[in-house]
Amino acid sequence: MPLPPAPTKRAALLSPDALDAPAHSSQKAPRRGGGRHADEAPVAGTQPLELLDRRPADAGGGANTGPAQQIETKPRPVVSAELSPEPTQARAERTPSPAQTPAPAPAPGPVTRARPERAPQDSARPRRAKSSGPAKLFVLDTNVLLHDPMCLFRFEEHDIFLPMIVLEELDGHKKGTTEVARNGRQTSRTLDALAGAKDADITKGLKLDATGHRGAGGKLFFQTAPLDYSLPTSLPQGKADNQILGVVQALRDLYSQDAPGRPKQEVVLVSKDINMRVKARALGLAVDDYQNDKTLEDGDLLYAGSFALPLDFWTRQSKTVESWQSGSTTFYRISGPIVPNLYINQFVYFEAPGEPSMYARVTEIREKTAVLKTLKDYSSGKNAVWGVATRNREQNFAMNLLMDPDIDFVTLTGTAGTGKTLMALASGLTQVLDDRRYTEIIMTRATVSVGEDIGFLPGTEEEKMGPWMGALDDNLEFLAKGDGGGAGEWGRAATNELIRSRIKIKSMNFMRGRTFLNRYVIVDEAQNLTPKQMKTLITRAGPGTKIICMGNLAQIDTPYLTEGSSGLTFAVDKFKGWPHGGHITLARGERSRLADFASEVL
Numbered sequence: 001m002p003l004p005p006a007p008t009k010r011a012a013l014l015s016p017d018a019l020d021a022p023a024h025s026s027q028k029a030p031r032r033g034g035g036r037h038a039d040e041a042p043v044a045g046t047q048p049l050e051l052l053d054r055r056p057a058d059a060g061g062g063a064n065t066g067p068a069q070q071i072e073t074k075p076r077p078v079v080s081a082e083l084s085p086e087p088t089q090a091r092a093e094r095t096p097s098p099a100q101t102p103a104p105a106p107a108p109g110p111v112t113r114a115r116p117e118r119a120p121q122d123s124a125r126p127r128r129a130k131s132s133g134p135a136k137l138f139v140l141d142t143n144v145l146l147h148d149p150m151c152l153f154r155f156e157e158h159d160i161f162l163p164m165i166v167l168e169e170l171d172g173h174k175k176g177t178t179e180v181a182r183n184g185r186q187t188s189r190t191l192d193a194l195a196g197a198k199d200a201d202i203t204k205g206l207k208l209d210a211t212g213h214r215g216a217g218g219k220l221f222f223q224t225a226p227l228d229y230s231l232p233t234s235l236p237q238g239k240a241d242n243q244i245l246g247v248v249q250a251l252r253d254l255y256s257q258d259a260p261g262r263p264k265q266e267v268v269l270v271s272k273d274i275n276m277r278v279k280a281r282a283l284g285l286a287v288d289d290y291q292n293d294k295t296l297e298d299g300d301l302l303y304a305g306s307f308a309l310p311l312d313f314w315t316r317q318s319k320t321v322e323s324w325q326s327g328s329t330t331f332y333r334i335s336g337p338i339v340p341n342l343y344i345n346q347f348v349y350f351e352a353p354g355e356p357s358m359y360a361r362v363t364e365i366r367e368k369t370a371v372l373k374t375l376k377d378y379s380s381g382k383n384a385v386w387g388v389a390t391r392n393r394e395q396n397f398a399m400n401l402l403m404d405p406d407i408d409f410v411t412l413t414g415t416a417g418t419g420k421t422l423m424a425l426a427s428g429l430t431q432v433l434d435d436r437r438y439t440e441i442i443m444t445r446a447t448v449s450v451g452e453d454i455g456f457l458p459g460t461e462e463e464k465m466g467p468w469m470g471a472l473d474d475n476l477e478f479l480a481k482g483d484g485g486g487a488g489e490w491g492r493a494a495t496n497e498l499i500r501s502r503i504k505i506k507s508m509n510f511m512r513g514r515t516f517l518n519r520y521v522i523v524d525e526a527q528n529l530t531p532k533q534m535k536t537l538i539t540r541a542g543p544g545t546k547i548i549c550m551g552n553l554a555q556i557d558t559p560y561l562t563e564g565s566s567g568l569t570f571a572v573d574k575f576k577g578w579p580h581g582g583h584i585t586l587a588r589g590e591r592s593r594l595a596d597f598a599s600e601v602l
Helices: 016-020 088-093 142-147 162-174 179-195 242-253 274-282 313-315 393-402 418-435 460-484 486-500 532-537 567-575 592-602
Strands: 137-140 159-162 219-222 267-270 305-310 321-326 329-335 346-349 359-367 367-375 409-414 439-446 503-505 519-524 546-551 581-586
Touching: 088 393, 088 486, 137 242, 142 162, 142 179, 159 162, 162 242, 242 274, 242 367, 305 329, 305 393, 321 418, 346 393, 359 393, 367 546, 393 409, 393 418, 393 581, 409 418, 418 460, 418 486, 418 519, 460 486, 460 503, 486 503, 503 567, 532 546, 532 567, 546 567, 567 581
Parallel strands: 137 159, 137 267, 159 219, 305 346, 409 546, 409 581, 439 503, 439 519, 519 546
Antiparallel strands: 321 329, 329 367, 346 359, 359 367
């Protein structure tokens, strides 16, 4: 049977009288001291505002199932709208670095259970402050601007200062077709737009929100006058990095005390150069890395795609369990404290000694309930995909994602030898040649060398990509050998030719502007892609196209990329919980005992 339909009965709303009632009282709650207690009677002569529908529970044919049914019926104490005062020093200590943290959360206000939209606004409610401490002055290094041309608008209400040597270095990197040159030109255009805005005064600072970026509330200052500073004689005076350090030192001394028209500010250098940060700390300067591009601080926090149910799940964790069957698939509707930790298309499994195991995927989350759907077992020979049977739990999870036509985007991560490429190719060949779900397989990868580059390669696009596709050749050889069917050498040759005719090898350099229709796209070694390159590839998908991105985050060869800033990490984090995307981290290698041991100890 199909899944039960969505609830159609409307949830409990405010009574019509409450919507038109004036939102005032004859006695205000005290400004400080906790407010009126729940057991105190209301003031005589006042009519309390009704916040609940007093109709019988059976009116309208059943109990409420909407989200508003969680309104509490017992009276609650009135919470004062005034925030407790906080020392200025405490606020300054916990000022977040705007390049590291998201926008600040709204200040806590009065507790309300169900506020009607047409109720008048309370003028005594405190307004949300932008920050809990004073604004800082961030001095940006050139490499920050070349790394992220939009970094000027990532510092919220704080001010930004650009030394003159930074503009000189920016001008020297604007020529060429590389990513760094493009970012340099984009930064120059952004600076020109800010300087050309209406009422812009470069001596008083350019407003960063003048071009429509409302999240930036600070100002941009340029070095328009020479600054007096003295660096140690051990630092060469002509080097650009040392000149920036001198500017930071001069600004620190200048802004260390209040002046007419200029408040006291903390000066912080932002640089992605590790040696630059080391020298700044040696000179006693405040310095920080640019963290806005990092999706995760720790690679261990990456979404794994699977979740192990606790051993007491069936007895304590899940309050109620409903089950029904549709064909060979069983569905479970669960509730309890485990539901808020789940995502759509996340795999859950229950394994306990002496009890039957359960492997399922989350297909629906509503309020405090979730629906689990049991998986197809691809480890058995009868369900083998192009002769490939899964060997462990995570491989079975991955194969369920790869073979599901409703999943448009799949990401696979894991160490060497976990079967990422083999499973992606096997499922692609089955859906292209047998099921005719897609017209062809397109395979590409980031052409980043492990060691020194061997130079230019001759031939066409596919011939140039040939040396990079050794993993494809190895896996095709294995798949073609298993599909010969005893037809002899000629049969295997014909099968191999048919397989290769449906696989196209493309270079990522020519993906801009393309649209893939009904294609099965495999992106290998995706850990070497930047978030911008990953976005360029994924947005090539047209109707009926499926994209598989796979890689090993422990084998990043691209300079300046880490596990936290890789495009693969970026995609996994942004697509988790999307109904048409899925991710799984493959945990155990199946290549050989030698490869498994090397992955652990080397």
